[in-house]
Each structure stands twice: as structure tokens, then as C-alpha cells.
Amino acid sequence: MNIHEYQAKELFEEFGVPVQSGVAAKSEAEFDAAIAAIKGDHVVVKSQIHAGGRGKGVFVDGFKGGVKFVPRAEAAATAKRMLGNTIITKQTGPAGKVVGTIFFAEAENIKKEFYLSILMDRATSKVAIVASVAGGMDIEKVAEETPDQIMTMLVDPDIGLQAFQVRKLAFFYGFGDKELQKQFKAVITGLYKLFWTKDCSMVEVNPLVLTEENKIIALDAKVAFDDNGLFRHPEIQALRDPHEEDPKEIEAGKYGLNYIALDGNIACMVNGAGLAMSTMDIIKHFGGNPANFLDVGGGADEEAITQAFNILLKDKNVKGILVNIFGGIMRCDVIAAGVIAAVKNVGLTLPLVVRLEGTNVEKGRQMLAESGIKLTTADSLADAAKKIVEIVAAENK
Amino acid sequence: MSVLVNKDTRVVVSGITGNTGSFHTRQCLDYGTNIVAGVTPGKGGMLFDEKIPIFNTIAESVSKEGANACVIYVPPPFAADSILEAIDAEIPLIICITEGIPVRDMAIVKSRLMQKGCKSRLIGPNCPGVITPGECKIGIMPGYIHKPGTVGVVSRSGTLTYEAVWQLTCLGYGQSTVIGIGGDPINGTSHLDAVKMFNDDPQTEAIVMIGEIGGNGEQIAAEWLKQNCKKPCAAFIAGRTAPKGRRMGHAGAIVSGNSGGAEDKIKALLEANIAVAETPSVIGETLLKHWGKM
Numbered sequence: 238m239n240i241h242e243y244q245a246k247e248l249f250e251e252f253g254v255p256v257q258s259g260v261a262a263k264s265e266a267e268f269d270a271a272i273a274a275i276k277g278d279h280v281v282v283k284s285q286i287h288a289g290g291r292g293k294g295v296f297v298d299g300f301k302g303g304v305k306f307v308p309r310a311e312a313a314a315t316a317k318r319m320l321g322n323t324i325i326t327k328q329t330g331p332a333g334k335v336v337g338t339i340f341f342a343e344a345e346n347i348k349k350e351f352y353l354s355i356l357m358d359r360a361t362s363k364v365a366i367v368a369s370v371a372g373g374m375d376i377e378k379v380a381e382e383t384p385d386q387i388m389t390m391l392v393d394p395d396i397g398l399q400a401f402q403v404r405k406l407a408f409f410y411g412f413g414d415k416e417l418q419k420q421f422k423a424v425i426t427g428l429y430k431l432f433w434t435k436d437c438s439m440v441e442v443n444p445l446v447l448t449e450e451n452k453i454i455a456l457d458a459k460v461a462f463d464d465n466g467l468f469r470h471p472e473i474q475a476l477r478d479p480h481e482e483d484p485k486e487i488e489a490g491k492y493g494l495n496y497i498a499l500d501g502n503i504a505c506m507v508n509g510a511g512l513a514m515s516t517m518d519i520i521k522h523f524g525g526n527p528a529n530f531l532d533v534g535g536g537a538d539e540e541a542i543t544q545a546f547n548i549l550l551k552d553k554n555v556k557g558i559l560v561n562i563f564g565g566i567m568r569c570d571v572i573a574a575g576v577i578a579a580v581k582n583v584g585l586t587l588p589l590v591v592r593l594e595g596t597n598v599e600k601g602r603q604m605l606a607e608s609g610i611k612l613t614t615a616d617s618l619a620d621a622a623k624k625i626v627e628i629v630a631a632e633n634k
Numbered sequence: 635m636s637v638l639v640n641k642d643t644r645v646v647v648s649g650i651t652g653n654t655g656s657f658h659t660r661q662c663l664d665y666g667t668n669i670v671a672g673v674t675p676g677k678g679g680m681l682f683d684e685k686i687p688i689f690n691t692i693a694e695s696v697s698k699e700g701a702n703a704c705v706i707y708v709p710p711p712f713a714a715d716s717i718l719e720a721i722d723a724e725i726p727l728i729i730c731i732t733e734g735i736p737v738r739d740m741a742i743v744k745s746r747l748m749q750k751g752c753k754s755r756l757i758g759p760n761c762p763g764v765i766t767p768g769e770c771k772i773g774i775m776p777g778y779i780h781k782p783g784t785v786g787v788v789s790r791s792g793t794l795t796y797e798a799v800w801q802l803t804c805l806g807y808g809q810s811t812v813i814g815i816g817g818d819p820i821n822g823t824s825h826l827d828a829v830k831m832f833n834d835d836p837q838t839e840a841i842v843m844i845g846e847i848g849g850n851g852e853q854i855a856a857e858w859l860k861q862n863c864k865k866p867c868a869a870f871i872a873g874r875t876a877p878k879g880r881r882m883g884h885a886g887a888i889v890s891g892n893s894g895g896a897e898d899k900i901k902a903l904l905e906a907n908i909a910v911a912e913t914p915s916v917i918g919e920t921l922l923k924h925w926g927k928m
Contacts, residue, residue, distance in 0.1 A: 433738065514847070522913050
């Protein structure tokens with residue numbers, strides 16, 4: 238799960254990490270009060286979306302820049318151009334993201350910019366702190382072109398961040414003097430504590446800055462959470478912004494289904510993530526285009542299968558459906574009952590190809606055959622993919 | 635011979651009275667697995683299905699029934715604790731089926747597993763389990779799709795493993811052991827660990843390795859196989875068409891930045907003389923051709 242910059246900054250403050258101060262506003266009516274709370278002649282106006290690259294982003298109406306440094310008098314007008322507008326950045330995809338919140342922030346006198354992130358390193362199963370003296374830049378690019386500007390420090394989760402590691406990082410950044418070391422210690426220990434106690438999958442500060450006044454502060458803040466850890470943190474779940482997520486994905490989550498919308502026209506319903514990905518791959522291999530990733534998981538019942546069909550059919554691009562189930566935990570007769578009920582309840586008219594294998598497969602196949610509903614059966618994954626691709630292609634000539 | 639489990643393996647089931655645990659315990663018993671005990675705290679002294687003793691702790695199942703493998707079905711908030719309990723009881727083989735364990739919990743488990751003197755190997759979590767066909771099935775895989783034989787199969791995905799196994803069985807080739815290592819970013823046993831076991835196992839004549847996007851476990855295994863393995867090996871990587879930055883079901887299946895993409899993995903596999911299946915429906919066929927059996 239992702240949260241917005243302004244929410245991440247509130248968490249930073251809670252953990253004693255100094256941030257660029259600012260105020261968030263969700264409607265034009267809140268703009269004046271928010272701007273009044275900001276000190277200085279200039280104001281930074283920042284669109285809040287769950288994607289990076291905002292500064293260089295372009296709005297669909299041609300307005301340029303999702304982050305603007307403007308004179309105080311122009312702040313409200315600038316924010317009006319952004320709020321409710323759709324911005325496209327290199328991370329949003331071509332559809333872009335609608336800006337639902339504006340963050341007004343104080344302008345800082347920046348002396349130097351740095352990069353800092355904390356994440357779980359799967360290769361070592363330790364927490365990795367990635368530090369770079371090249372702030373405000375794409376870290377992947379820095380890693381590729383000037384790797385000596387990056388220091389990666391592994392923290393043993395058993396004992397946590399140690400004092401010597403804090404010193405090592407501080408000297409790497411050039412925070413040699415006592416006062417800066419003290420400030421940096423507060424920043425890094427606060428961020429590590431946030432990462433660990435809140436089950437984060439990533440904490441990223443880009444840039445972390447040193448101001449002309451010799452203060453170390455987080456100018457930007459990005460925090461992502463491990464979905465598996467959310468049950469421990471109702472206060473984090475409350476930060477979820479439903480506008481940032483596909484309503485179909487939220488609906489799917491309610492029924493224990495894992496759905497991700499894609500841009501093709503062949504909907505897939507599969508059990509197991511690996512098989513679901515492979516089903517997408519094989520549809521593409523035979524010249525089709527998958528409309529989604531949908532893993533119905535191991536515990537789906539008739540109700541969940543019916544809901545899965547409903548969600549698939551909400552995507553108006555869908556011209557055909559492929560059901561591919563290899564029953565392990567999931568029993569084929571349950572899937573068959575779900576398919577039959579769904580086709581009847583939803584009034585499905587689109588072409589449907591079903592491939593069943595695994596636990597109780599004979600019973601499942603028999604139920605489908607006796608149901609009288611119109612569908613095409615397939616006896617292997619390749620057969621199923623070929624059939625749905627051919628049918629959809631033939632009907633949409 | 636086979637790897638990890640055989641007809642003599644004595645299994646204790648952690649979470650035996652839960653919905654998933656009880657259903658799959660019965661399936662495994664039907665298959666012939668030697669399940670000697672169950673654990674549900676508070677239900678110690680009772681019997682599961684009137685025959686299998688239930689204990690309050692895993693340690694008791696070891697001292698009283700000689701359990702040497704532990705399968706875990708307990709829900710995600712408590713699963714890591716159950717793994718730690720099994721490590722503490724010095725169970726040599728721990729298989730955790732549970733999906734949805736927080737990464738933070740697994741980081742702690744992993745540091746215990748890597749400690750000097752740790753007596754346990756963990757398979758999973760978020761995996762279908764391990765089966766040596768005809769001898770011992772520990773986990774949630776449908777038994778009938780397997781057949782005793784000489785192909786070792788290792789995979790990060792559950793149902794995709796069934797797909798590959800079923801293809802092998804239909805082509806007339808059985809399996810020595812099938813290991814599901816699980817789809818989480820932090821797990822107990824890697825592709826590399828599994829292929830090393832298959833390489834050392836005299837019964838295993840050929841290897842199928844199934845991977846997916848995210849991480850670089852497949853590349854590490856490929857590099858090792860290139861240097862050390864003479865047995866024919868085929869592979870499949872799921873997620874060629876998955877969009878970047880999206881988590882595809884498995885917590886571990888995500889392409890982030892420039893790492894973990896399917897094409898990089900396939901390239902590393904091909905360079906190690908591993909035959910890579912073009913689609914998931916030709917995994918069996920790809921191995922047999924590479925093996926000179928087709």
C-alpha cells in the first residue's frame with residue numbers, strides 16, 4: 238500500500254524526522270487558509286499522487302509541472318490549475334492520475350541535496366539503507382552511471398541499526414561536524430524506526446537536503462507498506478486513498494480476489510499467482526491481449542467466483558473470458574458451480590473458454606456439461622489460450 | 635532415494651484442527667504420508683480423527699512421537715511464531731504453507747535459520763509443500779497428478795508447478811521430488827539450494843526449475859548449474875508480460891527498477907545451457923527434447 242507525500246511527512250514528524258513544513262488541502266475552499274500558514278515570499282505547490290516524476294509531469298490540459306515554486310500571490314491560482322486535473326508523469330502510465338489533494342509547502346534555501354532510502358533486501362534478508370550524495374536524481378540512473386556515489390548498508394534485523402553505522406553514513410554524506418552528526422542521527426534512527434515498526438516495504442527521501450541554515454530536512458517523502466503487515470496497523474490502513482486505486486481492484490480485495498487491470502480485451506480468471514501470470518503470457522504468445530491479472534486464490538467459494546465475473550465484466554474492453562483452474566486447494570466442482578451460477582446471474586453473453594484440471598476435475602467437468610450454458614471447454618492451457626484468442630479475433634473482425 | 639522427504643518421514647502438523655490444516659491432513663493421510671502428530675495449543679491430549687495424537691507444543695511431538703518434519707498451516711499473524719517454535723524444537727525439515735506472513739516476521743525467522751548451529755531447513759512460506767511421489771506428500775498439492783520417477787522439480791509457484799508436473803506425468807515421466815519454495819520475497823530455501831540437492835541425488839536424472847519475475851534467485855541457480863551440474867535442466871519463467879512496478883499476487887513477484895525482469899532471467903538460464911520453455915504449456919516437452927527423450 239502507498240500513501241501520499243503529505244501523509245508520509247506526518248509520519249516522519251511522528252518519528253522525529255524534520256520535514257519541509259506544509260499544509261495539505263483537498264478543496265479550493267481550503268487553499269487560502271493553507272497558504273496563510275506558510276512562511277516566506279514563495280510557496281511550493283505540490284500535486285499529491287501515488288507516483289513519482291511529478292516535477293516534470295504534464296497535465297492533460299497542457300499545464301506543465303506537478304510541483305511549482307511560485308510567488309505567494311500566485312499559489313492559489315496555481316493550485317486551482319492542478320486540483321481535479323489529470324497529470325501524466327513517467328510513472329503514471331498514459332492514463333495519468335487525478336490530483337485530489339494539494340500540498341502547500343515552505344520554500345527552503347537548499348545548500349546540498351542527497352538521497353536516502355530504506356528497504357528490505359531480499360538477497361540477504363536484511364534491511365538495506367541506500368545512501369547517495371547525488372540527491373534529487375533517479376537513483377537507478379545514479380547506480381548505473383556513478384556507483385561510487387552510492388553507499389549501501391545492511392542492517393541485521395535482529396539487532397537493528399547500530400551507532401557505528403549511523404556514523405559511517407554521516408561521514409559518507411559529509412556531515413562531519415558534531416551538530417550535523419546529531420541532526421543526521423535523529424533523521425536516520427527515526428526513519429529506521431518508522432520502517433521497522435510500521436511494516437514498511439520502503440521509505441524513500443529524495444531529496445534529503447542540507448539548508449543554508451545548516452538544517453537537515455526531508456524535502457520529499459515516500460513510504461510504501463507491506464500489505465501482509467497491514468493487519469497490525471489500523472492507523473496506516475486509515476491513510477488509504479481509494480481514489481488512487483482502481484475501484485475494481487478494491488472490490489476484488491473485499492472478496493479475497495487479487496485483481497490487476499491491464500489494457501487488453503481477454504479477461505482471465507485463474508487460481509494461483511504464477512499460473513495467472515503464465516496465463517497472461519500465453520494469451521500474448523498466441524497473439525491476444527490480456528485484460529487483467531486475476532488470482533482467485535485457494536479459498537474462493539461460489540460467491541467469490543460470481544463476484545469475480547462481475548468485476549471482469551465491469552471492464553468494457555473485455556470481449557471474451559478465459560477461466561483456467563488447476564485445482565489444489567481449490568476444487569474444480571466449486572469453480573464449476575461458481576461459473577454456472579455467475580453465467581446465469583450475470584447473464585453472460587461473451588464467449589467463455591473454461592479449462593479445468595486438478596482436484597475433483599471429473600465432477601467439475603460433468604457439472605459444466607450438464608448445466609446447458611454456452612461455453613467452450615479446453616483440455617490444456619495451450620488449447621484454452623488458442624481457443625479464446627481465435628474466438629475473440631473472429632468476433633471482432 | 636529422493637530429496638527432503640520419503641516414506642520414513644515422520645510428520646507433525648502445526649494447526650491440525652483448523653479448516654485448511656484438517657482438510658489437507660486428511661488428504662495427506664489418504665496419500666499415505668506418515669503423519670504422527672498434530673499441534674494445536676490448548677487441545678493437547680485430544681486425538682485428530684480418533685487416531686492422531688494432538689500436542690500443545692511442537693517440542694512434545696518430537697519427544698513423544700519422534701516427528702522429524704513439521705508442516706505449518708496456522709494463519710499469517712501466528713505463522714512466523716510457529717516456524718520459530720519448530721526451529722527451537724530442532725525439527726530438521728519445516729514446511730510452511732501459510733500465505734501472507736509479514737516480510738518483517740520472515741526477516742527475523744531468516745536470521746534464526748542462518749545462525750550457526752541451526753538444525754532446521756525451512757521450505758516456504760507461501761508454498762504448496764514437498765512431495766516424493768508414491769512415498770510422502772506434505773502440503774496442498776493434488777496427489778494424483780504426480781508419479782514416481784526421476785525428474786526433480788523446483789518452483790516458486792503452486793498451481794504452475796501442478797501444470798508442469800501434470801505435463802511430465804502425461805508424457806510418461808515421473809518425479810523424484812517436487813519442491814515448492816514459495817512466492818514470498820524472503821523464504822527458507824532458494825532455487826539454488828533445491829538444485830544442489832537434486833544434483834546430489836542419484837535418483838534425480840533431470841531437473842525442471844520454474845521461476846517468475848522478481849528477485850534474482852533463478853539467475854544465481856543458473857550460474858551454479860552452469861559450473862557444477864551435468865544433469866539436463868529445463869526452466870520456465872512466469873510474468874514476461876507483467877507490467878513493471880505492480881505486485882502480481884505473490885509478494886515476491888514484482889519487477890522493480892531494472893532488476894527481476896523475465897527477459898534477464900531467461901537470458902541467464904539460456905547462457906547456462908538450460909532449455910527455456912517458450913510457453914507454460916510446453917515445460918514438459920522442453921525438458922524431454924533437451925534430455926534427448928523426444
